[in-house]
Amino acid sequence: MEVNEEATEKQTKMWNSFSKTYEDSFENITIQSSVILYSLTKAKKFSKICEVGVGCGLASRMFIANIMKKGAFYFCSDFSDEMNRIYYEHFQECDTAFNPKVKLEWIKDSEAINVTKKAEDMGEDIEKKLFLHQANNEKLPYPDESFDLYLSSLSLMLVDNYMNQLKEAYRVLEKGGVAGFTVHGKPENCNYLSFVPDVIKSLGHEIPPATTKPITHLCDKDSLHTDLTNVGFTIIKTFYTNINMLFDDVMILFDSLIKSPILKNLVDNLTEDQKEELFVEMKKQWEIKYGPETTEVQEWQILVCIVTK
Numbered sequence: 001m002e003v004n005e006e007a008t009e010k011q012t013k014m015w016n017s018f019s020k021t022y023e024d025s026f027e028n029i030t031i032q033s034s035v036i037l038y039s040l041t042k043a044k045k046f047s048k049i050c051e052v053g054v055g056c057g058l059a060s061r062m063f064i065a066n067i068m069k070k071g072a073f074y075f076c077s078d079f080s081d082e083m084n085r086i087y088y089e090h091f092q093e094c095d096t097a098f099n100p101k102v103k104l105e106w107i108k109d110s111e112a113i114n115v116t117k118k119a120e121d122m123g124e125d126i127e128k129k130l131f132l133h134q135a136n137n138e139k140l141p142y143p144d145e146s147f148d149l150y151l152s153s154l155s156l157m158l159v160d161n162y163m164n165q166l167k168e169a170y171r172v173l174e175k176g177g178v179a180g181f182t183v184h185g186k187p188e189n190c191n192y193l194s195f196v197p198d199v200i201k202s203l204g205h206e207i208p209p210a211t212t213k214p215i216t217h218l219c220d221k222d223s224l225h226t227d228l229t230n231v232g233f234t235i236i237k238t239f240y241t242n243i244n245m246l247f248d249d250v251m252i253l254f255d256s257l258i259k260s261p262i263l264k265n266l267v268d269n270l271t272e273d274q275k276e277e278l279f280v281e282m283k284k285q286w287e288i289k290y291g292p293e294t295t296e297v298q299e300w301q302i303l304v305c306i307v308t309k
């Protein structure tokens with residue numbers, strides 16, 4: 001499997017620096033995507049679970065405490081060490097961490113992980129065996145057919161080569177195993193992404209050319225269906241749904257977007273005066289469209305894929 005290490009290193013750095021903002025502004029929203037996956041893959045019945053691009057762990061903690069079955073093991077990973085650090089810190093503080101029958105090991109040397117041995121070594125007394133480590137979704141450190149469930153909430157569209165991730169998902173799953181992916185839906189149904197650029201354009205400014213592929217590049221249901229079939233998955237269910245946002249203030253959205261790996265360079269071309277004008281205009285348009293007097297929310301469509309090997 002050819003992995004572009006240079007591109008991955010650059011993306012890892014971006015996600016490291018975005019991790020705190022992600023935790024503050026986004027994980028409370030994306031928990032909706034994770035819950036869809038836990039629910040529709042029927043995650044509660046699986047015993048050998050892997051979750052990639054796990055982020056800072058709000059959804060994961062909920063999964064471990066309330067959905068994961070006793071006797072199961074769960075390997076979760078992210079290529080960002082900062083995300084892993086936040087994940088680990090929060091896990092230590094949550095109630096589940098005080099249950100002596102639940103244990104989390106942060107694997108620091110994650111070149112090659114012998115999943116079965118790791119789980120065995122944790123001991124028979126542990127009812128929920130948890131492992132966290134750094135890994136690129138495109139190249140997982142696990143032996144073939146290690147898991148019966150694979151989960152990926154909102155990371156497939158971010159990796160450098162998403163076909164690598166799909167192939168890895170297929171490889172690490174045993175026959176009959178289930179995988180669940182979510183990705184961004186159609187751009188016209190993600191107005192949280194277009195609101196700020198639209199205001200910038202309405203003021204007559206240019207949007208700088210994107211430095212990364214659009215985050216919605218996997219939004220076509222039929223294309224993704226074909227890709228999943230080509231990789232070897234059989235029962236393939238794909239559908240669109242929404243995980244809308246309900247921010248109280250446009251500046252929360254704005255601050256998050258300009259720090260994000262996706263729209264980072266949005267205001268790079270603007271002078272300080274132009275930025276001031278933009279803030280005033282954004283607040284005005286936000287109030288009209290999404291203020292307390294309206295029932296509108298910011299739309300975020302996702303595409304959900306539940307597949308079987």
Ligand SMILES: C[S@@+](CC[C@H](N)C(=O)[O-])C[C@H]1O[C@@H](n2cnc3c(N)ncnc32)[C@H](O)[C@@H]1O
Pocket residue numbers: 008011015026027030031033034052053054055056077078079080083135136137138152153154155158159160
């Ligand atoms: C949009 S966040 C989703 C986090 C979490 N799954 C959620 O739903 O809130 C994307 C996550 O994927 C991670 N990520 C992006 N590209 C990755 C890659 N190639 N390999 C591993 N993780 C990656 C980022 O560090 C980030 O934590």
